[in-house]
Amino acid sequence: EVQLVESGGGLVQPGGSLRLSCAASGFTFSSYWMSWVRQAPGKGLEWVANIKQDGSEKYYVDSVKGRFTISRDNAKNSLYLQMTCLRAEDTAVYYCASGGNTPFDYWGQGTLVTVSS
Amino acid sequence: DIQMTQSPSTLSASVGDRVTITCRASQSISSWLAWYQQKPGKAPKLLIYKASSLESGVPSRFSGSGSGTEFTLTISSLQPDDFATYYCQQYNSFPRTFGQGTKVEIK
Numbered sequence: 264e265v266q267l268v269e270s271g272g273g274l275v276q277p278g279g280s281l282r283l284s285c286a287a288s289g290f291t292f293s294s295y296w297m298s299w300v301r302q303a304p305g306k307g308l309e310w311v312a313n314i315k316q317d318g319s320e321k322y323y324v325d326s327v328k329g330r331f332t333i334s335r336d337n338a339k340n341s342l343y344l345q346m347t348c349l350r351a352e353d354t355a356v357y358y359c360a361s362g363g364n365t366p367f368d369y370w371g372q373g374t375l376v377t378v379s380s
Numbered sequence: 381d382i383q384m385t386q387s388p389s390t391l392s393a394s395v396g397d398r399v400t401i402t403c404r405a406s407q408s409i410s411s412w413l414a415w416y417q418q419k420p421g422k423a424p425k426l427l428i429y430k431a432s433s434l435e436s437g438v439p440s441r442f443s444g445s446g447s448g449t450e451f452t453l454t455i456s457s458l459q460p461d462d463f464a465t466y467y468c469q470q471y472n473s474f475p476r477t478f479g480q481g482t483k484v485e486i487k
Contacts (some may be wrong), residue, residue, distance in 0.1 A: 269451070280435060290415060298476075300424075306415075307467065307478055307480050307481045308418075308424065308467055308469070308478040308481075309478065310469075310476035310477065310478070313476075322474045322475070323475075325473045327476070336423075358423055363471075363476070364471070365416075365471065366414035366426055366429040366469070366471060367414070367416075367424070367426060367469075368426050368429075368435070370423035370424055370425070371423065372422075372423055
């Protein structure tokens with residue numbers, strides 16, 4: 264069974280940093296593009312970033328470029344999102360999803376990031 | 381950036397109804413379009429990919445059509461489990477973009 268389990272969310276002050284993790288199991292993690300998708304409270308879905316299988320290509324939505332960094336560790340079947348200079352508008356549930364160069368076929372349960380003083 | 385526009389934003393329907401949701405892209409995306417279903421408090425679920433291909437395990441009452449800039453998701457006979465929000469998403473180019481969502485409510 265495919266499982267994606269996010270962790271690392273929480274309350275952080277504006278300007279602060281947070282690192283999200285996603286533990287993958289049940290599929291060959293190293294064979295898939297991986298992505299982060301977020302959803303602000305009561306709003307729609309927004310793609311944030313994705314990373315190629317070997318980490319050689321990374322893409323970001325403009326609003327997070329220079330502040331967020333996506334990375335992966337194929338030996339640990341894990342995906343990460345390092346978030347810095349956080350803003351109130353970054354408040355959202357962050358989902359880890361497989362795909363990105365293809366549709367997002369598997370999703371985690373999400374982790375809530377709240378940016379507030 | 382490619383803008384995805386769904387209509388309607390909200391749809392009221394009854395069990396057994398045929399339901400159609402439209403998604404328009406601001407420029408051609410060929411057939412690189414996916415549809416997702418999301419229920420409150422849950423992660424989205426992939427229903428359709430490449431505009432008309434049904435994801436494994438998804439009931440056959442769901443179907444997708446279209447290419448270029450105009451796409452539709454059809455539910456042939458609405459079931460109680462189908463009341464949810466539906467999103468289209470293009471994967472033709474970066475940034476990947478979603479429609480704003482269509483909420484299917486009980487009439």
